[in-house]
Amino acid sequence: MKRASLCRIALAAMAMLLSACSILPDSEPLRVFLLPSAITTQPPATQPERELTLRVRTPQASRILASPRIAVVPQGHQISAYQGARWSDAAPTLLRDRLIEAFQASGQLASVSSDDGGVHADLELIGDLRAFQSVYLDGSPQVLIRFDASLIDSDSQRSIASRRFEIRQPSQDPQLDAVVEAFGQASDELSRQLLAWVLAQSGAKP
Numbered sequence: 684m685k686r687a688s689l690c691r692i693a694l695a696a697m698a699m700l701l702s703a704c705s706i707l708p709d710s711e712p713l714r715v716f717l718l719p720s721a722i723t724t725q726p727p728a729t730q731p732e733r734e735l736t737l738r739v740r741t742p743q744a745s746r747i748l749a750s751p752r753i754a755v756v757p758q759g760h761q762i763s764a765y766q767g768a769r770w771s772d773a774a775p776t777l778l779r780d781r782l783i784e785a786f787q788a789s790g791q792l793a794s795v796s797s798d799d800g801g802v803h804a805d806l807e808l809i810g811d812l813r814a815f816q817s818v819y820l821d822g823s824p825q826v827l828i829r830f831d832a833s834l835i836d837s838d839s840q841r842s843i844a845s846r847r848f849e850i851r852q853p854s855q856d857p858q859l860d861a862v863v864e865a866f867g868q869a870s871d872e873l874s875r876q877l878l879a880w881v882l883a884q885s886g887a888k889p
Contacts, residue, residue, distance in 0.1 A: 716769070719867030720784065736806070738797065738807045740779070740797075740809045742810045743811045747764070750773055751771070751772060752764035754774075755816055755819075755824075778812060779798075782873075806837060809832075809833050825853040826850075826851070826853075827869075828869050829850075831848075833845045844884040848880075850876075852866075852869035
C-alpha cells in the first residue's frame with residue numbers, strides 16, 4: 684500500500700507540473716530582417732566602361748559579427764545583440780552580397796562574382812569586417828561599419844592597395860526597424876565608397 688501511495692503522489696505531482704507548463708506564455712516570435720537597400724537592381728543600360736572583372740570574397744569577422752545576430756553596443760565596450768531579432772544571413776555574407784549587388788548595378792565592371800563560384804576574375808576584393816553594429820552615443824543609436832579592405836591581383840596574388848573604411852549612419856529612431864534601415868543606408872554608402880576606390884586602384888594592375 685505504501686508503494687502504491689507513493690506512485691499515486693508522484694503521478695499527481697507530474698500532472699500538476701505538466702498543467703503548469705501548459706499555462707506558460709509562448710516564447711517571443713523571432714523577427715528576421717533583410718538588409719535594406721536603395722540601390723536599383725535593374726541592369727545597366729550601357730556596356731561597362733572597362734573589361735575589368737572582380738571577385739568579392741566574404742569578409743572575415745569576429746565570432747559575434749560572423750553570425751546572424753544584430754549586434755549592438757549599448758555602452759562602453761560591451762557588445763550584445765538585439766533580442767528576438769536576426770539577420771536573414773550572417774552579417775559578412777549580407778555585406779558581401781550587398782557589395783556585389785551595388786557593383787553590378789553600377790555598370791562600371793564587366794562582371795562581379797563571389798567566392799562561392801569558380802569564375803576567374805582580374806581582381807579580388809578581400810577584407811576584415813571590424814564593426815557591423817549599432818552604437819549608442821548620448822542615448823541615440825547610430826550604425827557603425829568598419830571594413831579593412833585589400834585589393835588583390837588574382838594572377839600574381841600581389842596586394843595592389845589596402846584601406847580602412849568607416850561609415851557612421853545615425854538612426855532616426857531608437858526602434859529596431861529604424862536601426863535596420865540605418866544599417867541599409869550605411870551599407871549602401873560603404874558600397875559607393877568601395878566601388879570608387881576599386882576603380883581608382885584598378886589602374887595599378889600590371
